[in-house]
Amino acid sequence: MIAAEFVAASLLVALTPIATRPNTPGLSPYVTRDMSKLLGIGLLYFILELTAIPSGWGRVSAWLGGLVLLTVGLNEATNIVRDLDLLAGIRFKGSGDQGGLGGGQGGLESGNG
Secondary structure: OHHHHHHHHHHHHHHHHHHHOOOOOOOOOOOHHHHHHHHHHHHHHHHHHHHOOOOOOHHHHHHHHHHHHHHHHHHHHHHHHHHHOOOOOEEEOOOOOOOOOOOOOOOEEEOOO
16 A cells, blocks of 8 residues: 555656646756655655554554655645646746746735736
8 A cells, every 4th residue: 555655656746747847948857856855755655664564553654655645646736736827817926937837935826916
């Protein structure tokens, strides 16, 4: 179960930059933030896998892995919405001249003002 959650979280993080940044200069659509996310996910699931080995801790590790997968999924969903500007009339703070790729601390602001 933990291995399947790891694969799903890794695929979410690995495929999102390919879908949202098709015209990036250079060979790779990845930035340092994406690679650090992948490294963090790998280390976290490795630790969860190690803690699942003793009896009784497997279920707890699986639940924590599920929560991590949910968090990664929601984070990538907000990145997709921000990068593709899917919310009509609502802009994210800090996405001005950067094409939606950086800056800002999340946050929404209305497009009416």
